[in-house]
Amino acid sequence: MDLVEFENVSMRYGEDGPLAIENISLSVKENEFVAVVGPSGCGKSTLMKLVTGLAPPSDGYVYLGGKQVAGPQKGVGMAFQASNLLPWRTTLENVLLPLEIVAEYRHKFRREKTQFEELGRALLKRVGLAGCEHKYPWELSGGMQQRASICRALIHRPSLLMLDEPFGALDAFTREELWCMVRDLWQEEPFTVVLVTHDLREAVFLADTVYVMSKGPGRILVRKPVNLPRPRELSVTYTDPFADLVFELRDHIGRIREGS
């Protein structure tokens, strides 16, 4: 079943601003891992806003879970390049924030706080943050903050996880560690992910399907299924099939550049 569906969606900011994205059609199956790549300014973030209902499309239709998106969607998990953790809350309290908000959990948050805390601890443990529960965000390294941020996006078991360049600000080694973390989380209990990135290796390593977008206005140029077997080890990134895929995608991006 398709969880997310775009039907000829266009979007412009303001009354007669330039088109941010143009005529996009795509669909994301349930528990599919989709990556969207493209040069900067190709409207990737606009795509995220449309899916989550934070902005309405100028043209076309966006469906989430079979229903047309109108207004902010409840229960979508989001993580950005900046971790956006709240500095006055400890790591565990930050992770539990969605449970205080999402309609499904908020009325029982006080009553079942200990169970929820256990849930949070368990999730933090899975991403290697055991022992950091009571530390404040600024006491964590950048990579650890990002792990916590992804935990916060997942704690309420959203039907959809949106990742907007979540590893963009990290160094290469930390980034690879976090790829593996996301891979493990997804492998253990699959959920639907839309990952927006401009790192092709990241996209190919993590995703089932990669979409390449062109620049201003954003259009989908290629849809490329990644057929590398799962579970994928990091060493797969040094194999020939992987390199071929990355190269092929890179070629498309290169052409976008020349074309513009």
Added chain:
Amino acid sequence: MTLAQRKRLLMKASPWLLLLFLGLFWELVCFAFQIPDYLFPAPTDIWRSWLEYRPQIIEHATQTLFTTVVGFALAVVFGLVLGMLVGSSPVIYKAVYPLMVGFNSIPKVAFVPVLVVWFGIGTVPAILTAFLISFFPVVVNMATGLATLEPELQDVMRSLGASRIDILKKVALPRSMPYFFASLKVAITLAFVGSVISETVASNVGIGYLMLSASSTMDMGLVFAGLVVIGVMGVVMYELFALVERRMTGWATRGSDPAF
């Protein structure tokens, strides 16, 4: 004593040392140039006046402290509410700001006669002047704190289905607390300015009145004693709020000393 301990001791003692140094310098200048005490009293003259008029000074100081604190409390409540309105709604922001800046530009001393006509002399105009002069920084800081909320954080919250009240309660207000407490420290000192101005112009009780009547009999020692008492009360109140600030928003300075 280790080097670090010595450094910390010096840090603690530094304001007292500076005070001592300035006092000695003052005394020395008055002594060296034989300045008569009806023009510029030395610290020892001020001390003598304090000992002589202690009961009166304390009585008037209590009145000033009372009007200041009441005016300040009104300013905090009013400033908090108005600041929240201004900071969370662009329309109110646009509408209220010019009016408020204009109002704040009026010298409050020019407004005291009006208050006297309305409320008579004494306590009420002093409280109101303290209030009028000190609410502005609270409103501005509160509004700034709320208006500078990161858009991504709002997106995260909205995509969880948070209402405006949720966002205000969980994110915007706690985030504005450092701004709020900073404004309290400014506002309390301004409140003293307000009540003393009003007492000087229209009252027969309070430090302002005491100083005015002392200067009309050329008792400069008493005038300066009044000044010192206001200064001391200001510092004590400031420190009180600095302490509250450190307890409430230690996360903002990350538990270290608030300085570069």
